C-alpha cells in the first residue's frame with residue numbers, strides 16, 4: 001500500500017526586542033553570566049506585576065502580517081500552569097483565547113511543486129529559563145536569564161507531507177521573519193525551535209493516523225532525519241504490526257538517529273489555561289495597525305523582480321534578495337551612486353568577502369550604505385584606487401561613521417588633479433634607475449613592464465589609477 | 480509587643496499600620512503563611528512608598544489569615560486573635576489600640592470589611608484600579624484591592640488620597656484621565672437602595688444595623704428604597720470560583736525551589752514540590768487550591784470558570800443599572816457581629832459563606848464603604864460620595 005505523511009509544525013521564534021515581554025530586563029543574554037539579566041518580575045517573586053512591552057505586540061503583529069494572517073484587534077494574554085524549576089512563577093503567560101494573529105498562509109516551493117501551508121495561529125508568550133546540570137556535583141542550577149524573553153509560536157495546519165517540504169517551510173519562515181526584522185531565527189542559538197507533529201495514513205485517505213510529537217528540535221538537518229525515521233516507523237507499524245502506535249510525545253536522539261517515547265509524566269498534564277487578570281486586553285486601534293502595516297517590507301520575490309528590471313542577472317538578483325540587509329545595502333548604495341550594476345559587483349565580491357572573513361552573517365551587516373555608494377562613486381571616478389578602496393571598505397566595516405572621502409584624504413589615498421605630473425616624475429625616475437627592464441621590455445619581455453609598473457605603483461603608494469599609470473609608462477618608454 | 484502585629488519604633492504623628500500582605504524591605508512579609516516565614520522582599524509596595532512620601536510612617540504590620548482569604552485571620556500560621564471567644568481582625572485591633580491613624584490592608588475576600596463592621600470602624604475599599612497593587616502578595620488579582628480602615632471617614636479619605644493614582648508598574652492601574660472622567664460622571668441622587676436579596680441569613684443584630692442605617696439616612700433627607708436584586712445574590716458563588724482559581728495559580732510559585740519554605744524530606748524534584756507545599760500550607764488554603772485547580776481543569780473550565788466570568792459581567796451590569804438611579808446599595812457586611820470560636824473551628828467553609836455579603840463589591844470592582852456596621856456599595860469612582868453618606872449612618 002502507498003502511504004502519505006501528514007506533518008504540522010509548531011515553531012517557536014524568539015523576538016528580537018531589546019527588553020523582555022513583561023519587565024525591562026535585557027532580552028539578549030546569549031552567552032551571558034547565569035542570572036545576570038533578571039529582576040524580581042522575571043524571577044516570579046510575589047508582588048511584581050506584568051506590564052506588556054508594546055514592542056512585542058508590534059513584532060507579533062508584523063510577523064502575522066508577513067505570514068498573511070488576520071490580526072486580532074483585541075488580543076489577550078492567558079496563564080498556562082505547570083510546575084518546572086525553570087518556570088519561576090509556575091505559570092507561563094501566553095495567548096490561548098485570542099492570539100495576535102490567525103488564519104495565515106505561507107507559500108513554499110519544492111521539487112513536488114508549489115504549495116500553500118495554512119497557518120492556524122501565531123501567539124505571543126514568554127520563554128522559560130534554563131536548567132544547568134552539574135554532573136560532577138550531582139546538582140542542578142537554574143538560570144533565569146531567558147525567562148520572559150518574548151517568543152512567538154507559529155502553529156501550522158497539518159499541510160506538510162515530506163522532510164523536503166518541512167525544510168522549505170522553515171527556510172521560508174526564517175526568510176520572512178528576518179525580512180520583517182522581528183527575529184534572528186538562528187536554530188543553533190535556540191532563537192528558532194520546532195515541534196514536529198507527524199502521522200501517516202494510506203495515500204488518499206481523509207482520516208488522520210495516530211499522531212506523535214517530537215519537541216524542541218533545533219536543527220533543520222535533525223528535523224529531516226527525524227521525519228524520515230518517524231515516517232518509516234509509522235509505516236512499519238501499520239504494515240507489519242511491529243508496534244501499536246499511540247499518541248505521545250517522543251524525544252529525537254540525533255546522535256543515535258532514533259526517536260524514543262518520553263516518560264508519560266513528562267508529557268501528561270492539564271495546563272489550566274485562564275485569562276491573566278493582571279494583563280489588560282491589548283486593543284490594537286487603526287493608527288497602531290496601520291503603522292505596523294506600513295513597516296511591512298516587500299517580499300523577496302517582489303525585490304528580485306525589481307532588481308532584474310534594473311538590469312541585474314537572475315543569479316545576482318536572487319543572491320541579493322536572500323537577505324533584507326543585502327537588499328537595503330543594495331538599494332541605498334545604488335541610490336547614492338546611481339550605478340546598481342557596480343553596486344551589486346561590490347556586494348557580491350568585496351562586501352561578501354569581508355563578511356565571510358569576519359564570520360558575519362548577512363543579517364549582521366552594519367555598513368553605512370550611503371557611504372558605500374559614495375565610495376563606489378569615488379572609485380569609479382578614479383579618485384581612489386581600487387586597491388585603496390578595499391582598505392577603506394574594510395575600515396568602514398569596523399567604524400560605521402567613516403566618510404570615505406575624508407578617510408581617503410586623511411590617509412593620503414586621494415588621487416588629486418595635479419597627479420599627471422606627479423606620475424610622470426615618478427615614472428621618469430623609475431625608468432632612469434632601471435634601464436635593464438626598459439631594454440628587456442623593448443626586446444619583447446612583457447614581464448619587464450609589470451616590474452616597472454609595480455615599482456611605480458609602490459612609489460605612488462597606490463594613489464593612482466592603474467590605467468592612467470600604464471598609459472604614461474608606455475608613453476615614456478616608447479619615447 | 481502586641482500579639483496582633485510586628486511593631487516598629489516611630490516618632491511620627493502620622494503613623495499607619497499595614498497588613499502582612501504588603502511587601503516591606505525593613506520587615507519580613509509572610510502573608511500569614513509558614514511558606515513565607517522570614518521572607519524578605521527586595522522591593523516595597525508602591526502604596527508604602529507613596530505614604531512615606533506623604534509624610535506617613537509605618538508603625539508595624541498586622542497579621543493576616545493565610546494569604547488573606549479567610550474570615551478575620553483565623554488561618555494565620557502565627558496564630559489567630561480572639562477576645563474571649565470572639566474572633567478579632569488584627570488590623571482593626573491595631574486601629575482601635577491607636578497604633579496608627581489607619582490600617583492599610585489588602586481586601587482579598589472581604590476580611591477588612593468584616594473586621595470594620597464588627598469593630599464599629601470605617602473601611603473604604605476603593606474602585607478597582609485606583610490604588611496600585613504593585614508590591615502586594617498576589618492572590619485573587621481580578622478583585623483584590625488595597626483598602627483602608629480607620630476610626631472615621633475623614634481619616635479613611637486622607638489616607639486613601641495619599642495612596643491613590645496611576646502607577647505604570649501596575650498594568651491594571653487606571654489612567655488619570657479615566658479617573659477624572661469617571662469622577663465627573665458621578666451624580667448625586669440623594670437616594671440609597673436596600674438590597675433585600677442580600678439580607679438572607681443575617682441575625683437580628685445585623686438586621687438592626689441595616690434598619691438603623693436606613694433610618695439615619697432617611698432622617699438626613701436621603702430617600703431609601705428597597706430593591707430585590709436576585710443576580711447580586713450569586714456574587715458569592717461566582718467569586719468563590721474566580722478567587723480560588725486565581726489563588727491556586729498565584730500560590731503555585733511557592734514550590735520550595737527559589738525562596739520560602741523548603742522541606743528537608745525529598746529525594747527528587749516532585750517530592751521537593753509536594754512535601755514543601757504539604758508541610759507549609761494550612762488546611763484552608765489547601766482546600767482553596769484544590770477547589771481552584773478543579774474549576775480550571777479542561778473538563779470544568781467552560782462549565783465552571785467561564786460561567787462564573789459570565790455571571791460576573793451580569794452582576795456588574797445589573798449593579799451599574801441600579802447605581803445609575805441611586806447613590807449606593809445598602810447591604811450587610813456580615814451575618815453576625817461576632818464569630819464565636821466554636822463556630823469558626825467547626826465550620827471550615829465559613830469564609831466561603833460569609834463572603835456572600837462582601838463578594839458583590841469584590842467581583843465588580845465597585846467601591847464600598849463600611850460604616851455603622853453596614854456596607855454602602857457605590858458606582859465606580861464614587862468614593863467621595865460614599866464617604867459623605869458614611870458620615871450620616
Ligand SMILES: [Zn+2]
Nearest residue numbers: 023025039042
Ligand atoms: Zn526582569
